Amino acid sequence: MSEDADGIDGDSDANSEIGVEIPPLDEAAREQARGRQDGLAKPPGSLGRLETMAAEIAAMQATPEPTVDPAVITTLAADHGVAREGVSAYPQAVTTAMVETVADGGAAINAICAANDVDSIVVDMGVAGEPEADALDYRIDDGTANMVEGPAMSRRDARAAITAGQEIVADHAADAGMIGLGEMGIGNTTASAAITAALTGRPVDEVTGYGTGIDEETRARKIDTIERALAATEPDPEDPLDVLRCVGGFEIGGLVGVALAAAERRIPVVVDGVIAGAAALLAREIDSQVTDYLLGSHASTEPAHEIQLAALGLMPCVDYEMGLGEGTGAALAIGVYRSACRVHTEMATLDEIGVELDE
Amino acid sequence: MSEDADGIDGDSDANSEIGVEIPPLDEAAREQARGRQDGLAKPPGSLGRLETMAAEIAAMQATPEPTVDPAVITTLAADHGVAREGVSAYPQAVTTAMVETVADGGAAINAICAANDVDSIVVDMGVAGEPEADALDYRIDDGTANMVEGPAMSRRDARAAITAGQEIVADHAADAGMIGLGEMGIGNTTASAAITAALTGRPVDEVTGYGTGIDEETRARKIDTIERALAATEPDPEDPLDVLRCVGGFEIGGLVGVALAAAERRIPVVVDGVIAGAAALLAREIDSQVTDYLLGSHASTEPAHEIQLAALGLMPCVDYEMGLGEGTGAALAIGVYRSACRVHTEMATLDEIGVELDE
Numbered sequence: 001m002s003e004d005a006d007g008i009d010g011d012s013d014a015n016s017e018i019g020v021e022i023p024p025l026d027e028a029a030r031e032q033a034r035g036r037q038d039g040l041a042k043p044p045g046s047l048g049r050l051e052t053m054a055a056e057i058a059a060m061q062a063t064p065e066p067t068v069d070p071a072v073i074t075t076l077a078a079d080h081g082v083a084r085e086g087v088s089a090y091p092q093a094v095t096t097a098m099v100e101t102v103a104d105g106g107a108a109i110n111a112i113c114a115a116n117d118v119d120s121i122v123v124d125m126g127v128a129g130e131p132e133a134d135a136l137d138y139r140i141d142d143g144t145a146n147m148v149e150g151p152a153m154s155r156r157d158a159r160a161a162i163t164a165g166q167e168i169v170a171d172h173a174a175d176a177g178m179i180g181l182g183e184m185g186i187g188n189t190t191a192s193a194a195i196t197a198a199l200t201g202r203p204v205d206e207v208t209g210y211g212t213g214i215d216e217e218t219r220a221r222k223i224d225t226i227e228r229a230l231a232a233t234e235p236d237p238e239d240p241l242d243v244l245r246c247v248g249g250f251e252i253g254g255l256v257g258v259a260l261a262a263a264e265r266r267i268p269v270v271v272d273g274v275i276a277g278a279a280a281l282l283a284r285e286i287d288s289q290v291t292d293y294l295l296g297s298h299a300s301t302e303p304a305h306e307i308q309l310a311a312l313g314l315m316p317c318v319d320y321e322m323g324l325g326e327g328t329g330a331a332l333a334i335g336v337y338r339s340a341c342r343v344h345t346e347m348a349t350l351d352e353i354g355v356e357l358d359e
Numbered sequence: 360m361s362e363d364a365d366g367i368d369g370d371s372d373a374n375s376e377i378g379v380e381i382p383p384l385d386e387a388a389r390e391q392a393r394g395r396q397d398g399l400a401k402p403p404g405s406l407g408r409l410e411t412m413a414a415e416i417a418a419m420q421a422t423p424e425p426t427v428d429p430a431v432i433t434t435l436a437a438d439h440g441v442a443r444e445g446v447s448a449y450p451q452a453v454t455t456a457m458v459e460t461v462a463d464g465g466a467a468i469n470a471i472c473a474a475n476d477v478d479s480i481v482v483d484m485g486v487a488g489e490p491e492a493d494a495l496d497y498r499i500d501d502g503t504a505n506m507v508e509g510p511a512m513s514r515r516d517a518r519a520a521i522t523a524g525q526e527i528v529a530d531h532a533a534d535a536g537m538i539g540l541g542e543m544g545i546g547n548t549t550a551s552a553a554i555t556a557a558l559t560g561r562p563v564d565e566v567t568g569y570g571t572g573i574d575e576e577t578r579a580r581k582i583d584t585i586e587r588a589l590a591a592t593e594p595d596p597e598d599p600l601d602v603l604r605c606v607g608g609f610e611i612g613g614l615v616g617v618a619l620a621a622a623e624r625r626i627p628v629v630v631d632g633v634i635a636g637a638a639a640l641l642a643r644e645i646d647s648q649v650t651d652y653l654l655g656s657h658a659s660t661e662p663a664h665e666i667q668l669a670a671l672g673l674m675p676c677v678d679y680e681m682g683l684g685e686g687t688g689a690a691l692a693i694g695v696y697r698s699a700c701r702v703h704t705e706m707a708t709l710d711e712i713g714v715e716l717d718e
Contacts, residue, residue, distance in 0.1 A: 041460055042467055043448065043571040047687070048660065048680030089402065090714070097712050101400055106707030108401055115701040116694070117476075212402040301407070318677060318695070321407030328406070328702075335475070335694045336677070342474040343687075348465030353456050355449070 014241045014286045018162060022263045022289035026062035033058035033066070039349045053295075053317075053337055054344035060268045060293050061177075065345045068178040068268075068338045072119040073327035074168055074258055075102055075109055077135070078250035079128040079143030080187030081152065082229065087190045087222040089212045092128055092143070098184045099124060100133040102326070109182060109326035116335035118180070120327075121172055125161065126250035127185075136172065138164040140250040147194065147229035151246045158244040158253055162286075165257020169265070178334055179262045179269050180297070181276035182327020183251045186212075189302060192278035194226045194247035196304045198235045199281045200311055207304035209274070209323075240285035248282070255279035260286065263293035270330040270337070273300040273323065277308030284312065295337065298322055298329030373600045373645045377521055381622045381648035385421035392417035392425070398708045412654075412696055413703035419627045419652050420536075424704045427537040427627075427697045431478040432686035433527055433617050434461055434468055436494070437609035438487040438502030439546030440511065441588065446549045446581040448571045451487055451502070457543045458483060459492040461685070468541055468685035475694035477539070479686075480531055484520065485609035486544075495531065497523040499609040506553065506588035510605045517603040517612055521645075524616020528624070537693055538621045538628050539656070540635035541686020542610045545571075548661060551637035553585045553606035555663040557594045558640045559670055566663035568633070568682075599644035607641070614638035619645065622652035629689040629696070632659040632682065636667030643671065654696065657681055657688030 033055040038044055045051065057066035077099045083092045101107045102122040113120040124135040128143040140161050144152040153161075173179055185191075189211040196207045204226045210219060226247075233246035244253050256279045262269045263283075271280050271294055283290045296314035299305065301323035309316065317333040392414040397403055404410065416425035436458045442451045460466045461481040472479040483494040487502040499520050503511035512520075532538055544550075548570040555566045563585045569578060585606075592605035603612050615638045621628045622642075630639050630653055642649045655673035658664065660682035668675065676692040 040467075041457070041465065042683050045572065046681065046683040047467065048682070050679050050681065094714055097714050098400070101707055101712045104707070106400065106705075106711065108399075108406065108702050108706055111702040111705040112698050114705070115698040213404065320409050320695075322405065322409065323407070324401050324405040332695065332698055335698070336679075336691065339471050339474040339691055339694070343467050343470040346465075346470040346473070347467055348460055348463070352465065353460045355453055355456050 014239060017159060017241065018286055020260045020264060020287045022287055023266060025059040025292050027059060029062050029064050030055050030059035032064035036064055037344065039351060040347045041350050041353050047343060050340040050343060053340035057268055057337065057341060061266050066341045068334055068341055070119060070176055071178045071334045072121055072173050072176045073109060073113055073180040073182045073331050074121045074123060074173065075182035075184060075327050076123045076125045076251035076254040077184040078126040080185055080191055080249050081144045081146035082148060082190050082225060083187035084146055085148060085225045087225055088186045089214050090186050092186050095127050095184055095186045096129060096131050099127055099131055099135050103133040103135050107326060108324055108328050109331065112328050112331040116331050118331050118334050123168060125164065125254045138168060138254065140164065144249055147247050148225055148232060151233050152248055153245055155241055155245050158241050158248065161250045161253025162257040165254035166261040169258055169261035174265065176267050178337060179258060179267055180327045180330030180334055181255045181258060181269060181272050181279060182330060183255060183275045184326055185249055185251050188249050188251065188275050190222055190226060191247055191249045191252060192275045193304055194229055195243055195278040195282065196308060197226065198230060198237055198243045198247060199285065200307060202307055207307060209302040240282045244282055252279050256283045259283040259290055263290045268295050269293050270295045270297050270333050271314060272297050272327050272330040273325050274302035274305045275325060277305055280312055281308060297333035373598060376518060376600065377645055379619045379623060379646045381646055382625060384418040384651045386418060388421050388423050389414050389418035391423035395423055396703065398710060399706045400709050400712050406702060409699040409702060412699035416627055416696065416700060420625050425700045427693055427700055429478060429535055430537045430693045431480055431532050431535045432468060432472055432539040432541045432690050433480045433482060433532065434541035434543060434686050435482045435484045435610035435613040436543040437485040439544055439550055439608050440503045440505035441507060441549050441584060442546035443505055444507060444584045446584050447545045448573050449545050451545050454486045454543060454545045455488060455490050458486055458490055458494050462492040462494050466685060467683055467687050468690065471687050471690040475690050477690050477693050482527060484523065484613045497527060497613065499523065503608055506606050507584055507591060510592050511607055512604055514600055514604045517600050517607065520609045520612025521616040524613035525620040528617055528620035533624065535626050537696060538617060538626055539686045539689030539693055540614045540617060540628060540631050540638060541689060542614060542634045543685055544608055544610050547608050547610065547634050549581055549585060550606055550608045550611060551634045552663055553588055554602055554637040554641065555667060556585065557589060557596055557602045557606060558644065559666060561666055566666060568661040599641045603641055611638050615642045618642040618649055622649045627654050628652050629654045629656050629692050630673060631656050631686050631689040632684050633661035633664045634684060636664055639671055640667060656692035
């Protein structure tokens with residue numbers, strides 16, 4: 001559930017470059033949904049947070065009968081030049097291998113999507129080398145540059161990544177009931193920690209975790225790498241395109257575009273872990289209204305995630321100490337949001353079953 | 360996840376009356392499952408509790424490839440004589456109305472089961488009057504007697520209720536991958552609080568909640584009612600059949616039988632809220648091995664639930680401040696357990712995708 005953002009100007013300079021128009025929440029639909037809930041065949045409030053979730057989604061979708069279907073996870077993949085600094089437990093080639101695994105249906109996200117009746121879309125936003133995977137092609141470039149040596153990408157590419165994300169929604173998810181933000185990319189928890197530090201002003205040490213399972217020595221190197229990258233590129237925290245340019249990634253920019261384009265269409269957006277969270281922070285800097293359309297998923301093991309959720313006003317929906325990415329937490333959460341919507345729309349009313357409330 | 364119970368004798372006197380034989384967990388299957396997880400195409404441990412869940416279910420089902428399917432919620436309904444003491448916000452007739460609503464597919468449990476691909480079975484264990492609902496008929500009697508005036512039922516009926524629960528599994532759920540314990544019955548949070556107080560020795564005030572949404576005055580009356588019932592019937596905490604006889608209900612006895620019969624067949628049992636929790640406590644007193652086959656679902660708003668879960672060694676799987684019953688929390692949890700099992704069995708291995716772990 002999103003809360004109002006803190007007086008950030010929705011019409012930022014970056015937004016004049018991107019051109020996003022997000023409608024306000026439909027409070028009348030929320031009230032209608034709440035009214036329906038009070039008459040359902042159950043004690044008032046006994047479905048707890050499921051009731052709040054359904055009313056929130058009703059306000060996003062501007063209907064008292066919200067639905068998550070068809071639900072889709074967009075898993076965007078790209079490579080990161082900063083991986084050359086040795087910040088991950090895995091070599092860069094794993095990104096391509098994982099894109100191929102998702103395309104072949106063998107990744108965690110495929111199984112969790114299948115178990116929760118969610119479609120899975122995998123997108124190449126710029127993995128290194130020549131991928132043979134059957135992924136959607138929205139490539140910006142052959143991986144980003146190493147942010148320790150200078151900006152990860154050009155401002156033009158930062159804008160192009162966001163535009164590509166918007167196009168992914170227009171081309172492949174315009175009719176979705178709910179979209180989950182997934183990603184893959186060796187090095188992208190490093191980029192996400194850098195973005196979170198740049199936008200929130202929190203110390204790098206606080207927002208840097210163990211990613212794919214690195215040891216203490218590697219984490220120390222990761223922190224040092226992020227600090228050097230921020231010093232080398234000096235991202236302007238007032239300018240989200242500049243932050244994305246300096247320390248971002250193509251899949252992160254793509255997710256910014258997915259979130260903005262979904263919100264424009266009143267499609268609720270389920271934020272996954274710490275990379276999706278960094279994208280959501282950037283999207284909020286472009287148009288603060290986007291937070292109205294964001295929903296929490298799981299509580300990630302990455303320390304930046306809690307900081308991101310607090311900044312975005314989001315509550316996690318499940319907590320299984322997961323830290324995998326790909327959109328796995330979002331897919332699990334969509335299962336819960338579906339239950340909330342279906343129980344809201346399908347239950348009989350007390351009137352229908354002939355029970356009086358006050359006796 | 361269940362932990363070992365505290366040295367309760369699995370071969371209780373009550374068990375010699377009931378005759379339950381529950382097999383031990385298959386630790387070899389658990390180890391095989393863990394071994395598989397370490398080779399899956401993801402960072403080790405990155406699926407967090409989903410991995411523990413899958414390994415636990417593997418040990419229950421004695422297979423390294425566990426599944427929740429076909430999953431079923433058995434919603435057992437009965438009436439309670441103690442409802443005449445004014446302990447609920449609803450009149451007794453609501454039990455029959457809700458049985459009809461579930462049978463017609465209009466209850467919360469129907470929608471949440473449908474959203475989570477879970478079958479729903481509704482069973483009349485003894486609602487008052489002549490129900491017209493299309494429910495399975497395992498009736499013991501026309502509601503229980505008022506426990507304030509004496510035992511709620513005879514020892515013979517207590518045994519018959521448990522036997523009926525065992526038959527429900529044999530007749531309708533013998534091939535289930537997972538069974539969730541659901542219930543309906545005006546007055547049954549009163550019976551459950553009394554059972555929990557009798558078995559755990561906790562004060563009635565600590566285990567008594569607001570049920571269907573009663574006010575403070577009604578809750579005070581509910582506490583007084585339970586204390587009078589315990590004083591009038593003096594249940595023997597060492598004898599679960601006596602506790603069921605004195606302050607139980609037919610649907611609660613039925614759930615005891617469902618849990619025992621499922622555990623005998625290595626079918627994992629998802630405990631729902633405070634009524635299912637009371638049944639699980641009784642089942643444990645009959646055969647402590649049953650706890651090996653119990654899984655948590657949600658964290659109910661009823662205060663006895665946390666006490667029950669601690670006694671049973673169970674962790675809730677979701678927490679949405681729900682207090683509805685019917686099996687709704689169990690149905691939500693089954694969706695999560697399905698994700699855990701499917702990601703475990705369907706993911707590719709690192710070998711298959713050609714990634715080395717240690718480089």
